Structure formats: structure tokens, C-alpha cells
Amino acid sequence: MPQTFVSTDRIRSLFTEAMSQMYRTEVPQYGTLIELVADVNAGCLERDPDLRERLARAGELERIDVERHGAIRLGTADELFTIRRLFAVMGMQAVGYYDLSVAGVPVHSTCFRPIDETALNINPFRVFTSLLRLELIEDEGLRSEAEAILAKRRIYTPRAVALIERHEQNGGLTEAEAAEFVAEVLETFRWHSEATVSAETYKRLHDAHRLIADVVSFKGPHINHLTPRTLDIDAVQARMPERGITPKAVIEGPPRRHCDILLRQTSFKALEEAIVFAGEAEAVQGTHTARFGEIEQRGVALTAKGRALYDRLLASVRGEVQVGAGGAKAGAYDQELAGRFKALPDSWDELRRQDLAFFRYSATSEGIAAAVNGTLPGDPEALIAKGHLAFSPIVYEDFLPVSAAGIFQSNLGTDQQQNYTTRSNRDAFEAALGATVQDELALYAERQAASLDAAMETLGLAGV
Numbered sequence: 001m002p003q004t005f006v007s008t009d010r011i012r013s014l015f016t017e018a019m020s021q022m023y024r025t026e027v028p029q030y031g032t033l034i035e036l037v038a039d040v041n042a043g044c045l046e047r048d049p050d051l052r053e054r055l056a057r058a059g060e061l062e063r064i065d066v067e068r069h070g071a072i073r074l075g076t077a078d079e080l081f082t083i084r085r086l087f088a089v090m091g092m093q094a095v096g097y098y099d100l101s102v103a104g105v106p107v108h109s110t111c112f113r114p115i116d117e118t119a120l121n122i123n124p125f126r127v128f129t130s131l132l133r134l135e136l137i138e139d140e141g142l143r144s145e146a147e148a149i150l151a152k153r154r155i156y157t158p159r160a161v162a163l164i165e166r167h168e169q170n171g172g173l174t175e176a177e178a179a180e181f182v183a184e185v186l187e188t189f190r191w192h193s194e195a196t197v198s199a200e201t202y203k204r205l206h207d208a209h210r211l212i213a214d215v216v217s218f219k220g221p222h223i224n225h226l227t228p229r230t231l232d233i234d235a236v237q238a239r240m241p242e243r244g245i246t247p248k249a250v251i252e253g254p255p256r257r258h259c260d261i262l263l264r265q266t267s268f269k270a271l272e273e274a275i276v277f278a279g280e281a282e283a284v285q286g287t288h289t290a291r292f293g294e295i296e297q298r299g300v301a302l303t304a305k306g307r308a309l310y311d312r313l314l315a316s317v318r319g320e321v322q323v324g325a326g327g328a329k330a331g332a333y334d335q336e337l338a339g340r341f342k343a344l345p346d347s348w349d350e351l352r353r354q355d356l357a358f359f360r361y362s363a364t365s366e367g368i369a370a371a372v373n374g375t376l377p378g379d380p381e382a383l384i385a386k387g388h389l390a391f392s393p394i395v396y397e398d399f400l401p402v403s404a405a406g407i408f409q410s411n412l413g414t415d416q417q418q419n420y421t422t423r424s425n426r427d428a429f430e431a432a433l434g435a436t437v438q439d440e441l442a443l444y445a446e447r448q449a450a451s452l453d454a455a456m457e458t459l460g461l462a463g464v
């Protein structure tokens, strides 16, 4: 009898739900953040019936509070190689290369996410996945010690690996296998309060870089945050303290605008958690700071041209105002950001005309009716002007390296912004991954082109 496989989208949704449940139990403050986000989202929808209507039509209302991303940090090339195969079971592929050494964080990263539009609409859950770069540790003795510790651990259960292989061989998993797979992979992302190293080793790793201690000292790559979507990130940021949550000093990314672009995100500071060190006859207590909660608000994906303008404006703001430790100058930073970003057009039509952002085109019902009665002009601009062709923003599905660095920094105990010179090593990352990472801009460009082709065909203008 042929087996029936469940869709990769379904497995990804089961996984998202299981991770959310697990993380809320592990980090109660995250549950508080989720409640605040739900309250703010509900308020937004009440005040803005148009927004509610738009989200309802897009089928987004029911899953507004479902998490949009999480993050893990891996220790070895083998771990990265296997995580690619693991995420493939859930329809997630590596998109983009992020070099975080620019921010003094010894990792490089990619984003595992679904790529086609249908899958993104069903559940866009992504995992920002970093690989530790031990070659950036200067102390050779410490480097080889860390390598030896990492070489000994096994972060995937044997059953998870067997199910990954089954997926690869059979081309899918059955419902029962999918449920088992999700339960097994949860073990990889679970928090372990028992360190695998002694207090003394932990201290040396920690002194080299807090992040090195986080990756090397534990049994697995605990999920370090989850991130729901908010409809008003400024409101959530402002109201965190009401609920006893300390937000990072500034919201990362672009300022608040009428037409949202790229990604805005902010987090609450990582918690100090009790851990137990290994080795000694008596359990030695300590603390570790790694896990936090984050929120995100996404806007339109920018073209290479739009992105270059974004990068230039952001760099000019950061050159002018540096947010200090403890959040000094946060207000001045926000003001400068809002001011300088006036140089980036804030209307959908301008963003489109100036080729700054990606859009999804569709034939309007008026256009379809007009096409029945005669031939339409072949020029998209003319079609838009006549109301025959409509366009809507394509959502940015990826991450921003400067923002990611800010999130990392804040959760390594400081809000201080630092800028280092780049030492990127994409080839080594892809060699470890066992695949090339996909180019996010090419993915958006393809979706825009495909939507325009389809719309033109619907209007009887194929091949024009």
C-alpha cells in the first residue's frame, strides 16, 4: 500500500506550535510578552477596521499571534550539515549569509525558511541559525579545548537522524512519523541547566566571549528566543516595563513609517538563569545569560537599489549617534533615524516607480472585464494608471545583519553599538552547510516577475 505523506508545511506548523509551548514553559517572561503582544494586536485591530479586513482577507487573522522566528547557535560544521537536512523535513531552506563578526560576535549565520509563496502564506516560521567561528578565538589552547568539547557532543537524537534519513529516502513522512519527528527534534532545542563543563572551563570560555561559553558549555543548541509578530512594535516596546519586562534600548531597523520596509525588531534583555557545572564531586551552582524574547514587524522587501539606500542611511545615523552602554542616547538615535530616513520615499507607488522595493502584481476585475472587450495596452505603467493592474508589497522574509548584531549585543549584556571590520567567510560556511545559501534578492525578484507574467497573461497580454 502506498504511504501517504503529510506536507512539509504541516510538519513546520507542528514544530512551531511545539516550540512555542516548550519555550513558554521554559521562559515564563516570554509568556508575559506574548500576552502583551496579543493585547496590543487586539487594540490595533479594534482601532483600524481596514487593517482587520485586509488581514482577514489574507487569511492572517487566525495566526496573527503565531511565532515568526527563532534562533539557535551551533558549534560544529557537522551540526550545521545535519540541521540543513533536519529543516528540509519541514520545508525550510538556507537563505542568505550573515557575517556577524562585523559586530564583534564570532559567528556567521543563515536563515532557514520556506521559499515559495504558498508555503510562506501557510507558515513563514524561520530559524536564524549561527555557526560559531572558533578560528576567531585567539588563544590556541582554548580553541582546541573548545573543539574537543564540541566534538564529543551529539545534539540530535538517533531517532531524529533516522527520521531525517527516512524523509530523504522516501520523500516524506507519514502523520505518525511527523509527530514523532517533532517530539524528537524538540530535544535538540531544549534548555539544559546542567553545563557539560566545569565552572573553571566555563569561566575561561566566557572570558574569551560570552557567546563561546553559550555554545560550548551545553549539551545542545537551546533555542535562545522566539519572536511573534506585532502590529505596533512601538507600542509593545513602550509598554514592556508595565509588565515588568526590560526592553533593549532601541528598536532595530528602519524607523516607524507609513509604508513599512524590511524588518523592525526589539527584544527583552536575556535572563540570568541558574545552572549547574559538571565535573566536581559536589554540584557547583552558577548562572548563565542567553535566553530572551523578541518581537518583529515586517514591511516590504527592498531591491538592491532600495537596500543600498537603506544601508547608507542607517550607516549615516550610526555614524552620527552611537547608543551607549545602558542605552544612553537612545532618544537621540531614534530622532536621527526618523530624520535621515525621510530620504527614502514613503509611498508604495514611489517605492515601486523608483525600483526601490518588490511588489506582487495582479490583474484587477476591471482589467479582466476590459480584456474581454478588446486589447489592452502592453505597458504595465499604462495598465496601472487605468486600474487594470494592481500591486501590493512583497513582505521581507529575511534578516538584517546590523539589526541581528544589535539583538546579539543587547543579549550579551550591553546595548553598546560596536562596528568591527568584516572578516566574512562565506565559503567555509557553505562547505560546512553542504550547500550554497540562496540569494534572497533573487527570490524576491523571481516572485515579482512571476506575478507580473501571470497578471499579463490573465489580461490577454502574454508575451507582450
Ligand code: OOG
Binding pocket: 070, 071, 072, 073, 128, 130, 224, 265, 294, 399, 400, 403, 404, 405, 407, 408, 411
Ligand atoms: C540571533 C540574533 C539574530 C534576529 O532576529 O536578528 C536574530 C541570536 O542571538 O542567536 O535572531
Ligand code: NI
Binding pocket: 069, 070, 071, 128, 225, 227, 294, 407
Ligand atoms: Ni531574532
